[in-house]
Amino acid sequence: MSTGALINKLLELYVSMFPIKAAAVVDKDGLIIGSVLSPQVKADDLAIGAVTTLIQSVAERMKKELKMTSRFGTSIIDTEDGKVILVNIGNSGSLTTIAELTVDTDLILSIAYIVVEKLVQIIEDEIYDIEIKLPDLSSKTQKYSYKMCILGDGGVGKTTLLTTFIKGIDRFKQDYKATIGANIMSKDYKLMENLVVSLNIWDLAGQFDYFYKSRQLYLAGSQAIVLVYDATRPETFNNIKKWYDEVIKFVDKDKVEFLLIGNKIDLEDQIKITYEQGKELSKTLKMPFIQTSAKNGNNVDRAFGSLAYNLIKNIK
Numbered sequence: 001m002s003t004g005a006l007i008n009k010l011l012e013l014y015v016s017m018f019p020i021k022a023a024a025v026v027d028k029d030g031l032i033i034g035s036v037l038s039p040q041v042k043a044d045d046l047a048i049g050a051v052t053t054l055i056q057s058v059a060e061r062m063k064k065e066l067k068m069t070s071r072f073g074t075s076i077i078d079t080e081d082g083k084v085i086l087v088n089i090g091n092s093g094s095l096t097t098i099a100e101l102t103v104d105t106d107l108i109l110s111i112a113y114i115v116v117e118k119l120v121q122i123i124e125d126e127i128y129d130i131e132i133k134l135p136d137l138s139s140k141t142q143k144y145s146y147k148m149c150i151l152g153d154g155g156v157g158k159t160t161l162l163t164t165f166i167k168g169i170d171r172f173k174q175d176y177k178a179t180i181g182a183n184i185m186s187k188d189y190k191l192m193e194n195l196v197v198s199l200n201i202w203d204l205a206g207q208f209d210y211f212y213k214s215r216q217l218y219l220a221g222s223q224a225i226v227l228v229y230d231a232t233r234p235e236t237f238n239n240i241k242k243w244y245d246e247v248i249k250f251v252d253k254d255k256v257e258f259l260l261i262g263n264k265i266d267l268e269d270q271i272k273i274t275y276e277q278g279k280e281l282s283k284t285l286k287m288p289f290i291q292t293s294a295k296n297g298n299n300v301d302r303a304f305g306s307l308a309y310n311l312i313k314n315i316k
C-alpha cells in the first residue's frame with residue numbers, strides 16, 4: 001500500500017470514531033498528503049467547501065509556523081466551521097482534525113496522539129506494515145467480576161434456574177438430569193447503562209455427601225452464595241440449614257452476599273412451603289428471600305439481579 005493510501009485508511013478509521021468533520025495530514029512544506037471528509041460533510045456541498053478551505057488555510061499557516069514549533073505540539077482553535085485540533089507529527093507535519101464544537105476534546109486528543117504515533121512510523125520511519133487499529137477509549141463501561149456458588153438439594157432446580165437466567169425459558173427441560181460434579185458458567189449482567197456485573201457461577205451437584213471434599217475447594221473465594229429449595233418438597237427446605245452450615249465453614253459469612261430461593265412456585269397445587277415460611281427462614285439466616293419459577297421465568301432475573309445489585313452496592 002502506498003504512503004498516501006495508508007494514511008487515508010488510518011484517517012478514515014479515525015474520522016469514523018467521533019463526530020469529526022474531516023481529518024488531514026499536512027507535511028512540513030504545507031502540502032496536504034492525506035485527507036478524509038466524514039460522510040455527512042461529503043453529502044453537503046457547502047460543508048465540503050467550508051471544511052476544505054479551512055484545511056487549506058490551516059496548511060498555509062502550518063507552512064509558516066511549523067519550522068518554529070517543537071516536535072511535540074498541540075493547539076485547539078474554535079472556528080465558525082468547527083473546532084480545529086492540530087497535533088504535530090514529530091517534525092514531519094501535523095494532523096489537522098476538524099470536529100463539531102461540542103466534541104470531547106480530551107477523548108479526541110487521546111486517540112489523535114495514537115494516530116500521530118502511527119503517522120510518524122509511516123512518514124518518518126517508512127514502516128508500511130503497521131496495524132491500522134485504534135482502541136475504543138469512549139466506552140466507560142465499568143465491569144465488576146464476582147464468583148457465585150449455587151447450592152441446595154438434588155432436583156430443586158439449580159441448573160434450571162441458571163439456564164433460565166442465562167439462556168431464557170425456551171431452554172427449559174422437563175426431564176431431570178442430575179448435575180454430576182460442578183458446572184461453571186458466566187453471565188454479564190447489565191445492572192445499569194455503563195455498569196456490568198460479571199458473574200462467574202458455580203453450579204454444584206446437590207449430592208451432599210458425595211461431593212464433600214471438592215465442595216470446599218469450589219466454595220473458596222466465593223463472594224455470593226445462593227441457596228435453593230423446592231417449594232413442593234419440604235425436606236429440601238429443611239435441608240437449607242444444613243447447606244448454610246456447610247457453606248459458612250468455608251466462606252466468611254460477613255463478607256458474602258447470600259440469597260435464599262424458593263423455586264417451582266408455578267406448581268401451585270403442590271406447594272408445601274408457604275411464602276411466609278421461606279421468609280421466616282431467611283430472617284433467621286439473615287439473608288434476602290425470593291420465590292421463583294425456573295419453568296416460566298417468574299422472578300428469575302429479579303433474583304440474580306438483586307444479588308448483583310447487593311454485590312455492587314458496597315463498592316459504589
Ligand SMILES: Nc1nc2c(ncn2[C@@H]2O[C@H](COP(=O)(O)OP(=O)(O)OP(=O)(O)O)[C@@H](O)[C@H]2O)c(=O)[nH]1
Pocket residue numbers: 152153154155156157158159160161172173174175176177178179180204205206207263264265266267292293294295296
Ligand atoms: N415445574 C417446575 N419444574 C422445575 C423448575 N425448576 C426445575 N424444574 C425441574 O426440576 C428438575 C430438576 O431440575 P435441575 O435444575 O436439574 O435441579 P438441580 O438442583 O440442578 O439438581 P442437581 O443437579 O441434582 O443438584 C428438572 O426436571 C426440571 O425440569 C420450576 O421452576 N418449575
Ligand SMILES: [Mg+2]
Pocket residue numbers: 158159160177178179203204205206
Ligand atoms: Mg444441577
